[in-house]
Amino acid sequence: MASKKSVSSLKEGDLKGKKVFVRADLNVPLDDSFKITDDTRIRAAVPTIKYLMSNGARVILSSHLGRPKGVTPKYSLKPLVPRLSELLGIEVKMADDCVGPEVENLVAGISDGGVLLLENVRFYKEEEKNDPEFAKKLASLADLYVNDAFGTAHRAHASTEGVAKYLKPAVAGYLMQKMASKKSVSSLKEGDLKGKKVFVRADLNVPLDDSFKITDDTRIRAAVPTIKYLMSNGARVILSSHLGRPKGVTPKYSLKPLVPRLSELLGIEVKMADDCVGPEVENLVAGISDGGVLLLENVRFYKEEEKNDPEFAKKLASLADLYVNDAFGTAHRAHASTEGVAKYLKPAVAGYLMQKELDYLVGAELDYLVGAVSSPNKPFAAIVGGAKVSSKIGVIESLLEKVNIIVLGGGMIFTFYKAQGYKVGSSLVEEDKLDLATSLLEKAKSKGVSLLLPSDVVIADKFAADANSKVVPAKEISDGWMGLDIGPDSIKSFSETLDTTKTIIWNGPMGVFEMEKFAAGTEAIAKKLAELSGKGVTTIIGGGDSVAAVEKVGLADKMSHISTGGGASLELLEGKTLPGVLALNEA
Ligand SMILES: Nc1ncnc2c1ncn2[C@@H]1O[C@H](COP(=O)(O)OP(=O)(O)OP(=O)(O)O)[C@@H](O)[C@H]1O
Ligand SMILES: O=C(O)[C@H](O)COP(=O)(O)O
Numbered sequence: 001m002a003s004k005k006s007v008s009s010l011k012e013g014d015l016k017g018k019k020v021f022v023r024a025d026l027n028v029p030l031d032d033s034f035k036i037t038d039d040t041r042i043r044a045a046v047p048t049i050k051y052l053m054s055n056g057a058r059v060i061l062s063s064h065l066g067r068p069k070g071v072t073p074k075y076s077l078k079p080l081v082p083r084l085s086e087l088l089g090i091e092v093k094m095a096d097d098c099v100g101p102e103v104e105n106l107v108a109g110i111s112d113g114g115v116l117l118l119e120n121v122r123f124y125k126e127e128e129k130n131d132p133e134f135a136k137k138l139a140s141l142a143d144l145y146v147n148d149a150f151g152t153a154h155r156a157h158a159s160t161e162g163v164a165k166y167l168k169p170a171v172a173g174y175l176m177q178k179m180a181s182k183k184s185v186s187s188l189k190e191g192d193l194k195g196k197k198v199f200v201r202a203d204l205n206v207p208l209d210d211s212f213k214i215t216d217d218t219r220i221r222a223a224v225p226t227i228k229y230l231m232s233n234g235a236r237v238i239l240s241s242h243l244g245r246p247k248g249v250t251p252k253y254s255l256k257p258l259v260p261r262l263s264e265l266l267g268i269e270v271k272m273a274d275d276c277v278g279p280e281v282e283n284l285v286a287g288i289s290d291g292g293v294l295l296l297e298n299v300r301f302y303k304e305e306e307k308n309d310p311e312f313a314k315k316l317a318s319l320a321d322l323y324v325n326d327a328f329g330t331a332h333r334a335h336a337s338t339e340g341v342a343k344y345l346k347p348a349v350a351g352y353l354m355q356k357e358l359d360y361l362v363g364a365e366l367d368y369l370v371g372a373v374s375s376p377n378k379p380f381a382a383i384v385g386g387a388k389v390s391s392k393i394g395v396i397e398s399l400l401e402k403v404n405i406i407v408l409g410g411g412m413i414f415t416f417y418k419a420q421g422y423k424v425g426s427s428l429v430e431e432d433k434l435d436l437a438t439s440l441l442e443k444a445k446s447k448g449v450s451l452l453l454p455s456d457v458v459i460a461d462k463f464a465a466d467a468n469s470k471v472v473p474a475k476e477i478s479d480g481w482m483g484l485d486i487g488p489d490s491i492k493s494f495s496e497t498l499d500t501t502k503t504i505i506w507n508g509p510m511g512v513f514e515m516e517k518f519a520a521g522t523e524a525i526a527k528k529l530a531e532l533s534g535k536g537v538t539t540i541i542g543g544g545d546s547v548a549a550v551e552k553v554g555l556a557d558k559m560s561h562i563s564t565g566g567g568a569s570l571e572l573l574e575g576k577t578l579p580g581v582l583a584l585n586e587a
Contacts, residue, residue: 006171007048007051007052007146007148007171008051009171010055010144010169010171011055012055012056014144015052015055015056015057016055016056016057016112017056017057017058017112018057018058018143018144019057019058019060019107019110019141019142019143019144020052020057020058020059020060020142020143020144020145020146021060021062021138021139021141021142021144021145021146021163021167022045022048022049022052022059022060022061022062022146022148023062023063023145023146023147023148023149023159023160023163024041024045024048024049024061024062024063024148024149025041025045025063025064025148025149026041026042026045026061026063026065026077026080026084027041027063027064027065027066028040028041028042028065028080030065030079034079035079036079036080036083039083042080042083042084042087043087045148046087046088048146048148049061049088049115050088052146053088053090053113053114053115054113056112056113057112057113058107058110058111058112058113058114058116059110059114059115059116060107060110060116060118060141060142061084061092061115061116061117061118062098062117062118062121062138062159063077063117063118063120063121063149064120064121064122064127064157064159065077065080065120065122066120066122067122068120068122068123069125070123070125071123072123075120075122075123076119076120077094077117077118077119077120078094080117081094081117084115084117088115090113090114090115092115092116092117093106093109093110093114093115093116093117094116094117094119095116095117095118095119096119097118097119097123098118098119098120098121098123098124098138099124099134099137099138099141103118103141104141107141107142121138121157121158121159124158126158127157127158127159128157128158129158130156130157130158130161130162131158131162132158132162132165134158134162135158135159135162135163135165135166136166138158138159138162138163139163139165139166139167140166142167143167144167144168144169144170144171145163145164145167145168145169145170145171146170146171147160147164147170147171156401156402161401182349182350182354182355182358182581182584182585182586183347183348183349183350183584183585183586184349184350184351184352184355185226185229185230185324185326185349185350185351185352185355186229186352186355187349188233188322188347188349189233190233190234192322193230193233193234193235194233194234194235194290195234195235195236195290196235196236196321196322197235197236197238197285197288197319197320197321197322198230198235198236198237198238198320198321198322198323198324199238199240199316199317199319199320199322199323199324199341199345200223200226200227200230200237200238200239200240200324200326200351201240201241201323201324201325201326201327201330201337201338201341201580202219202223202226202227202239202240202241202326202327202351202353203219203223203241203242203326203327203328203329203330203564203565204219204220204223204239204241204243204255204258204262205219205241205242205243205244205329205330205544206218206219206220206243206258206544207514207544207545207548208243208257209514212257213257214257214258214261215514215548215552216544216545216547216548216551216552217261218544218547218548218551218556218562218564219329219544219564220258220261220262220265221265222353222564223239223326223351223353224265224266225351225352225353226324226326226351226352226353227239227266227293228266229352230324231266231268231291231292231293232291234290234291235290235291236285236288236289236290236291236292236294237288237292237293237294238285238288238294238296238319238320239262239270239293239294239295239296240276240295240296240299240316240337241255241295241296241298241299241327242298242299242300242305242330242335242337243255243258243298243300244298244300245300246298246300246301247303248301248303249301250301253298253300253301254297254298255272255295255296255297255298256272258295259272259295262293262295266293268291268292268293270293270294270295271284271287271288271292271293271294271295272294272295272297273294273295273296273297274297275296275297275301276296276297276298276299276301276302276316277302277312277315277316277319278315281296281319282319285319285320299316299335299336299337304336305335305336305337306333306335306336307336308334308335308336308339308340309336309340310336310340310343312336312340313336313337313340313341313343313344314344316336316337316340316341317341317343317344317345318344320345321345322345322346322347322348322349323341323342323345323346323347323348323349324348324349324350324351325338325342325348325349325350325351325354325580325581325583325584326350326351326352326353326354327354327580328353328354328357328358328563328564328565328568329543329544329564329565329566329567329568330565330568330580331354331565331568331578331579331580331581332565332567332568332571332572332578332579332580333579333580334579334580335580338579338580338583339579339580339583342583342584343583346585347585348583348584348585349584349585350581350584353564354581357563357564357565357568357569358581360561360563361540361561361563361569361572361573377502377503377538378404378502378503379404379405379500379501379502379503380402380403380404380405380501380502380503380504381403381404381405381406381407381497381498381501381503381504381505382399382402382403382405382406382407382504382505382506382507382570382573383406383407383408383409383494383498383504383505383506383507383508383510383525384396384399384406384407384408384409384410384412384507384508384570385408385409385410385411385412385413385507385508385509385510385511385522385546386410386411386412386507386508386509386543386545386546386566387410387411387428387508388508388566388567389411389412389415389428389430389433390430390432390433391567392412392507392508392567392570393412393415393430393433393436393437393440394436395567395570395571396408396440397436397440397443399570399573400440400443400444400447400449400451401447402573403449404449404450404501405449405450405451405452405497405500405501406444406449406450406451406452407452407494407497407498408451408452408453408454409454409486409490409494409508409509409510409511409521409525410508410509410510410511411427411428411508412508413453413454413457413474413483413486414427414428414429414483415428415429415430415433415434415437416437416440416441416453417453417474417475417477418434418437419434419435419437419438419441420438420441422474422475422476422477423475423476423477423478423479424477424483425459425477425478425479425480425481425482425483426479426480426481426482427459427477427482427483428482450497452493452494452497453474454474454486454487454489454490454494454521455473455474455487455489455490455493456471456472456473456474456486456487456488456489456490457471457472457474457477457483457484457485457486457487457490458470458471458483458484458485458486458487458511458517458518458520458521459471459472459477459478459481459482459483459484460481460482460484460517460518461480461481462482463482463484463512464515465515465516465517467484467517469484469517469518471487471488472487474487474490484511484512484515484517484518485510485511485512485513485517485518485519485520485521485522486510486511486521487521488520490521491520491521491524491525494525494528495524495525495528498525498528498529498532499532501532501537502536502537502538503537503538503540504529504532504537504538504539504540505540505541505542505569505570505573506525506529506539506540506541506542506546507541507542507543507546507566507567507569507570508543508545508546508566509522509545509546509549510522510524510525513545513549513552519549519552522549523549523552523553526549526550526553526555527553527555529541529550529555529558529559530555530558530559533558533559533560534558538560538561539559539560539561540559540560540561540563540569541556541559541561541562541563542563542564542565542566542568542569542570543563543565543566543567543569544564544566545566546566547562547563547564550562
């Protein structure tokens with residue numbers, strides 16, 4: 001992994017007298033009289049601009065505002081000038097356009113340390129089309145590029161993505177780094193922790209087999225460093241997690257089977273509560289000794305958890321003195337125990353795992369941004385499979401803006417086949433995503449992204465380890481049969497495609513790898529990625545079951561990064577900020 005490049009790596013020698021194109025997200029809310037009703041985004045952009053100013057750069061500041069169709073005075077950036085000038089302590093100049101001769105004249109007049117704000121870049125339809133000629137025009141104004149528009153980072157527009165191809169270096173601003181700059185549990189010392197009740201949200205959503213045996217303990221092991229740190233500093237740990245997606249209290253999704261392994265890894269007897277709020281839990285919390293750990297029952301037994309219900313978040317918060325979020329795998333969910341609770345407990349800090357994941361993955365994101373210019377890490381492929389079709393199919397749309405190749409497997413593929421009119425038997429299908437699947441296929445084509453679907457599949461006559469199975473062309477699944485793995489031809493063609501890449505992110509197994517008969521596709525892809533890692537390809541595996549699959553074949557330590565988050569790592573890659581991270585205090 002190339003080192004991440006941030007604006008802070010550029011010094012006075014790189015910046016003095018240089019024209020720097022800064023894309024910020026200044027899309028702030030305005031009232032009917034064009035008064036800014038919330039200036040958060042302007043304030044957020046200040047550190048990068050000030051840094052550039054103080055190093056003698058000439059700042060050309062660009063943003064969009066709203067979603068104008070053509071030049072629309074209502075969406076002018078003019079009302080922002082006074083507040084920007086005030087925050088930056090200089091008189092910010094404003095251009096009436098964002099390209100063209102008049103703008104070029106104004107750019108020529110910027111003094112060292114000065115700032116020129118360009119008019120709304122979306123007044124040109126070429127912006128959203130990521131038109132190369134328009135991107136070149138923007139780029140021609142400047143010497144280098146800083147992207148600080150995290151809120152717009154998931155859009156491949158001319159000023160957010162296209163322009164980076166024509167300006168070097170292209171680096172990330174401070175806001176883009178913000179996701180990785182949260183206060184960490186390591187900043188809390190014995191004096192802050194001894195005797196304190198600490199609410200630790202972990203992602204202990206591990207795979208269990210039919211007899212409730214843990215089949216992969218990666219996520220439990222990953223949570224240990226934070227808990228041990230708290231224990232060794234005399235804290236009283238209240239440990240919380242979800243498991244699966246229960247609707248109400250469902251014994252099958254109890255966290256009880258985790259207690260022995262947790263106790264073993266922590267070297268103490270972990271206590272367990274039958275609930276996660278209420279008087280009985282309060283009693284048990286009162287009984288935790290310094291360095292002790294109480295595991296709360298599955299927080300998703302309450303529907304209020306996923307609704308991020310404030311009253312429920314308050315109840316959780318009332319158990320503790322401070323909050324540590326170490327649940328990276330669930331950080332993309334704004335739930336009561338991952339986001340809401342942070343409002344009521346101070347400090348609210350990131351655990352070691354959260355920190356480690358963000359350092360790697362947000363770093364990867366920033367690298368990608370740099371890669372858009374010098375392309376060291378391209379071709380870039382995403383492999384998406386697994387069973388959470390409805391929550392991940394949407395991610396593919398954003399991935400189309402980021403990657404060169406998308407490989408689909410697992411339960412994800414049948415919605416695409418059905419959308420194309422093929423018979424899929426009783427395979428997993430999201431009926432309400434058929435139109436989306438069709439539009440994704442078209443979009444991929446128009447963007448020149450290769451979207452690969454398996455050409456053959458292993459089908460079964462029931463969802464069971466002892467099912468009858470056979471390999472058939474993907475388009476010929478008979479009624480009564482279901483696709484449970486990719487077939488040998490697909491393994492071959494996927495492998496050949498992956499051979500051409502430099503970066504691969506994989507989330508979601510290729511088949512039902514928990515059953516031997518349907519494990520070949522997943523195992524072959526795991527082996528391929530391990531082999532490619534050895535050849536210098538960056539390989540990132542994310543997700544509870546995906547990591548379990550790679551562990552099962554003993555290849556986890558061959559990969560560049562094993563992430564405990566599946567959906568979470570994909571959303572980061574999309575350029576989204578994670579609510580569970582943003583809710584935490586700044587370092
Ligand atoms: N063709 C298929 N039909 C049904 N289930 C499948 C199929 N292929 C794979 N699966 C199942 O998908 C599950 C994993 O999917 P999932 O999307 O949860 O991935 P993950 O790696 O756990 O990511 P996350 O951490 O986001 O949950 C496995 O249990 C596997 O058996
Ligand atoms: O397995 C995961 O990706 C996390 O535990 C989050 O689970 P969820 O997709 O059910 O929110």
